[in-house]
Amino acid sequence: MKTQTINNKQEVAEKTQRITGSEAIVRSLMAEGVDVLYGYPGGAIMPVYDELYKFQDQIHHVLTRHEQGAAHAAQGYARISGKVGVAMATSGPGATNLITGIADAQIDSTPLVCITGQVFSHLLGSDAFQETDIVGISTPVTKWNCQVTKAEDIPVALAKAFYIAKSGRPGPVLVDITKDAQVSEFDFKYEKCTGVRSYKPVPKTSQESIDVAAELINNAKKPMIVWGQGVILGQAEQELKAIIEKAGIPAAWTILGASALPTSHPLNIGMVGMHGNYAPNRLTNECDVLIAIGMRFDDRVTGDLNTYAKQAKVIHFDIDPAEIDKNVKTDVAVLGDSKESLGMLEQALNKNSHESWLQEFKDLYAIEYDKVIKNDLSPTKEGLTMGEVLKQINIESEGNAAIVSDVGQHQMIACRYADFNITKSNITSGGLGTMGFALPAAIGAKMAAPEREVVAIIGDGGYQMNIQELGTIFQQKTAVKIVVLNNEFLGMVRQWQQLFFDKRYASTEMTNPNFVAIAEGYYIKARKVVKREELAEAVKEMIQSKESYFLEVCVEKEDNVFPMIPSGASVSDVRLS
Amino acid sequence: MNEDIKTFTISIYTENNIGLLNRISAIFQRRHINIESLTTSRSEIDGVNRFVIVVNMTETNAIKIVKQIEKQVETIRAYYHTDEETIFTESCMFKIKSDLLFDEPQIQNIIKESDSNIVTVNKEFFVLEKSGRRHEIESLRRDLNVFGIMQFVRSGRIAVTKDEMKITELLSAFDNQ
Numbered sequence: 001m002k003t004q005t006i007n008n009k010q011e012v013a014e015k016t017q018r019i020t021g022s023e024a025i026v027r028s029l030m031a032e033g034v035d036v037l038y039g040y041p042g043g044a045i046m047p048v049y050d051e052l053y054k055f056q057d058q059i060h061h062v063l064t065r066h067e068q069g070a071a072h073a074a075q076g077y078a079r080i081s082g083k084v085g086v087a088m089a090t091s092g093p094g095a096t097n098l099i100t101g102i103a104d105a106q107i108d109s110t111p112l113v114c115i116t117g118q119v120f121s122h123l124l125g126s127d128a129f130q131e132t133d134i135v136g137i138s139t140p141v142t143k144w145n146c147q148v149t150k151a152e153d154i155p156v157a158l159a160k161a162f163y164i165a166k167s168g169r170p171g172p173v174l175v176d177i178t179k180d181a182q183v184s185e186f187d188f189k190y191e192k193c194t195g196v197r198s199y200k201p202v203p204k205t206s207q208e209s210i211d212v213a214a215e216l217i218n219n220a221k222k223p224m225i226v227w228g229q230g231v232i233l234g235q236a237e238q239e240l241k242a243i244i245e246k247a248g249i250p251a252a253w254t255i256l257g258a259s260a261l262p263t264s265h266p267l268n269i270g271m272v273g274m275h276g277n278y279a280p281n282r283l284t285n286e287c288d289v290l291i292a293i294g295m296r297f298d299d300r301v302t303g304d305l306n307t308y309a310k311q312a313k314v315i316h317f318d319i320d321p322a323e324i325d326k327n328v329k330t331d332v333a334v335l336g337d338s339k340e341s342l343g344m345l346e347q348a349l350n351k352n353s354h355e356s357w358l359q360e361f362k363d364l365y366a367i368e369y370d371k372v373i374k375n376d377l378s379p380t381k382e383g384l385t386m387g388e389v390l391k392q393i394n395i396e397s398e399g400n401a402a403i404v405s406d407v408g409q410h411q412m413i414a415c416r417y418a419d420f421n422i423t424k425s426n427i428t429s430g431g432l433g434t435m436g437f438a439l440p441a442a443i444g445a446k447m448a449a450p451e452r453e454v455v456a457i458i459g460d461g462g463y464q465m466n467i468q469e470l471g472t473i474f475q476q477k478t479a480v481k482i483v484v485l486n487n488e489f490l491g492m493v494r495q496w497q498q499l500f501f502d503k504r505y506a507s508t509e510m511t512n513p514n515f516v517a518i519a520e521g522y523y524i525k526a527r528k529v530v531k532r533e534e535l536a537e538a539v540k541e542m543i544q545s546k547e548s549y550f551l552e553v554c555v556e557k558e559d560n561v562f563p564m565i566p567s568g569a570s571v572s573d574v575r576l577s
Numbered sequence: 578m579n580e581d582i583k584t585f586t587i588s589i590y591t592e593n594n595i596g597l598l599n600r601i602s603a604i605f606q607r608r609h610i611n612i613e614s615l616t617t618s619r620s621e622i623d624g625v626n627r628f629v630i631v632v633n634m635t636e637t638n639a640i641k642i643v644k645q646i647e648k649q650v651e652t653i654r655a656y657y658h659t660d661e662e663t664i665f666t667e668s669c670m671f672k673i674k675s676d677l678l679f680d681e682p683q684i685q686n687i688i689k690e691s692d693s694n695i696v697t698v699n700k701e702f703f704v705l706e707k708s709g710r711r712h713e714i715e716s717l718r719r720d721l722n723v724f725g726i727m728q729f730v731r732s733g734r735i736a737v738t739k740d741e742m743k744i745t746e747l748l749s750a751f752d753n754q
């Protein structure tokens with residue numbers, strides 16, 4: 001029997017040994033510092049699982065209950081830690097089940113390495129059992145992918161995969177490895193990838209572009225920042241804060257930018273976009289200089305492009321040149337890594353404040369508070385609101401929880417009302433809008449950051465899309481807190497049906513099972529709240545629990561999320577009711 | 578803003594990897610852009626492939642497409658050029674019954690005047706090859722069509738640019754890092 005003990009990572013990397021391709025896969029993962037991966041075994045990946053069994057004291061494989069769960073769990077792991085998430089699946093259906101998670105990671109720039117087993121190379125193209133062209137299928141939703149048919153190509157492919165996933169604008173990669181490559185032997189040596197000649201992950205920031213940008217900002221009367229996830233991915237939170245404070249610029253965030261600056265910061269003016277805050281949406285069309293940082297002017301952010309910030313000079317900071325002028329024509333493009341470019345900008349900015357401009361945001365906030373926020377957070381009606389649940393979570397977690405939300409009304413409420421003191425705390429499916437994301441993503445997040453409080457906020461619809469992952473939570477004893485905001489509807493679709501389809505509620509009403517019984521079936525402590533007076537105590541019990549905890553809150557069935565920019569309307573036309 | 582739709586030649590230098598053709602064509606497919614022609618071959622640099630893709634689109638969209646292509650990990654560089662900025666050609670082949678060469682003396686004149694070459698002749702058929710601009714090839718096809726063509730095939734455009742593209746410098750810059 002082979003030696004299974006490796007004393008240190010150095011040894012893994014440097015020692016040349018004759019081993020199988022599958023052992024090489026596991027050793028490559030360890031050389032990349034992978035401590036946990038998510039996956040599901042099957043025929044074409046079994047040799048790798050056999051090696052994972054041998055190395056189980058050094059690398060932890062988490063058996064999810066569905067490969068989609070594995071991909072989302074790896075995403076949750078990556079989003080909270082900034083490290084590369086790893087998912088593994090067999091060929092055919094195992095591989096195709098990863099696709100939704102891969103597509104989600106692609107559009108939300110999440111670093112993932114997905115490893116799929118493939119049929120023997122001599123069977124490729126023969127419609128063999130569980131054969132699918134996963135490289136072809138995954139091409140449009142991966143940053144890079146490849147197929148490996150020889151054992152000796154495994155270390156180079158995986159080293160390149162990790163490098164590409166993590167560098168520049170991160171994204172998912174997929175490495176498809178045939179079974180013959182897994183079982184044949186070769187002389188293994190691992191070298192980390194440090195560059196690919198055709199790939200330039202980080203464009204250099206030009207001082208000239210910084211100077212032009214700084215001059216515009218220094219002369220602006222009504223500057224406004226909209227930052228996105230690029231700030232978090234570039235670890236530029238401090239640089240962002242320094243700029244905002246030095247130049248006194250009101251700053252708003254996209255959904256994926258949330259938590260880069262604490263919610264309580266006086267210059268944090270809230271979220272932009274379809275269900276963002278009233279002030280930053282309205283005043284996007286009043287500012288004189290719009291400074292976009294690590295965001296991509298998604299249609300959910302801009303609404304109608306023909307009426308978006310036309311009066312403003314637009315400065316766009318991004319690492320990805322393809323984002324410049326893609327949706328919004330920019331006056332100044334600043335390419336590069338956000339930490340570096342924002343650091344350079346800070347040097348070039350004058351100290352400033354814009355009190356009367358900031359007051360405009362405060363005035364509009366007061367209107368939003370009166371018309372929307374007050375009723376969401378401190379309702380006087382009988383039915384429970386989603387907002388008051390978030391308020392209780394804020395109180396009990398003291399704003400230190402990582403909030404993992406699914407997709408729909410509850411997601412908008414969670415992003416609008418959660419207090420974020422700590423960066424990388426808003427884990428949600430932004431670009432793809434993947435229902436079923438939150439439960440598995442929360443598992444990955446909690447495993448990557450066991451010291452953090454991780455609260456999954458999920459609707460009754462999305463919960464049932466990956467409800468099987470309760471099994472993973474139970475088996476792994478992952479102490480995630482699960483809150484299902486149950487309105488017995490696919491709430492966001494129902495809201496659109498109410499507003500735009502004359503209340504024809506086609507296939508949005510849900511007859512739900514006994515969620516508490518289901519959680520208890522997995523031996524997860526569970527509680528259901530139907531009355532306001534039970535809420536505070538239940539949330540407290542949940543947050544204080546050392547183990548996983550399921551809380552169902554029955555909320556008002558037909559509440560709507562406001563503010564709202566109707567699809568295709570201008571940011572100026574944001575509605576409060 | 579109604580921007581003119583023009584013909585652009587997109588030149589892409591890439592690594593020589595399986596799957597890259599799929600990745601690049603997917604960029605066009607996803608945006609519902611019809612590819613007029615696509616040719617891939619090795620380039621002047623060992624191990625580097627070159628794609629020549631012809632599309633009709635606005636310049637704004639050409640810029641966006643080129644950025645999306647350059648974003649692919651295995652793309653070294655991508656460029657777009659107008660017809661005026663490139664030297665380009667297509668080639669074509671005709672398979673024609675050999676009898677016609679003797680029965681229809683006019684064909685010999687057509688061949689001479691069109692600057693085309695006879696590749697092979699046997700008892701049954703002869704094969705004619707011509708390189709040139711699209712209108713020249715089309716004109717020849719029309720002329721020969723009168724007599725009957727057994728087979729006709731035309732390649733996509735190949736093009737070189739009048740300006741330098743400096744790929745070698747780019748690659749050596751990487752090697753010297």
